[in-house]
Amino acid sequence: MTAEEFAQSILNRIVEVGQQQTEPATERMSQITQDVLRYYHKWLRSKLESKINRVVQYGPFAGLHCTTSAVLPQLIGSYEAELHDTIQQLSRRGYERVINIGCGEGYYAVGLARLWPAAHVFALDGNAAAQNVCRALAELNGVAERITMMGKCTPAVLQDLLRPGALIFCDCEGDELQLLEPVAAAELLTCDILVEMHDFLAPDTSTTLVNRFRPTHETRVIEQSSRDPLDYPVLESLNEFEQLFALCEFRPGPTPWGLFLANKPVS
DSSP: OOHHHHHHHHHHHHHHHHTOOSSOHHHHHHHHHHHHHHHHHHHHHHHHHHHHTTBOOSSTTTTOBOOTTOOHHHHHTOTTGGGHHHHHHHGGGOOSEEEEETOTTSHHHHHHHHHOTTOEEEEEOSOHHHHHHHHHHHHHTTOGGGEEEEOOOOHHHHHHHOOTTOEEEEOOTTOHHHHSOTTTOGGGGGSEEEEEOOTTTSTTHHHHHHHHHTTTSEEEEEOOOOOOGGGOGGGTTSOHHHHHHHTOOOOOSOOOEEEEEOSSOOO
């Protein structure tokens, strides 16, 4: 997208949203602002496209080939960088079964399958379009035979999938309190769990999950961290503002991660 096309797309969107008369003006302006920022993010991606070529550049998933659905921080390799050290540490635990709840378009399901060749990944998501993209991504990266696509996760489905020593990688947009409930899925007590905790949706999520698993698991809360553009040389052709904005993940509020380890600690 050229700068002219980018500017025109912003103008078109402002006109479109401005014509909506059912919302208060402040909400319309907020929507316009968000759209402008997202358009700008896409424009930055187009500037880096020739360098990135839809391949993750850094981090534990470096070399992962992506589809057009991947967002810029995923392609850069800065996406959820606060997890990178933890993922490398978990690599030493030798998982044979990974249950990815809320797999979306497959960034983690396929990334973990590539990173851990001995693991079979069960990828669950209630969105049929996301499932299709995840399947395509698995085929693109040569790991389709080790990924089982499934629909929406429920406590009963989860209990059927759980095995002692499995890893649950959970990003289910606020359903974690319901799904990660040992009363409904007792085998949770024998598994490791890495879960995004949506405190901005339910402020007691982190506290509840930590208290729930503390008696049976080693617990750790992983807070969101800042990003340093200097860690990502692919950004050096951008100016300082563009570098910082390219690393933006557009999070609506606090989303710390919880790491709950059963059986043995990570060294």
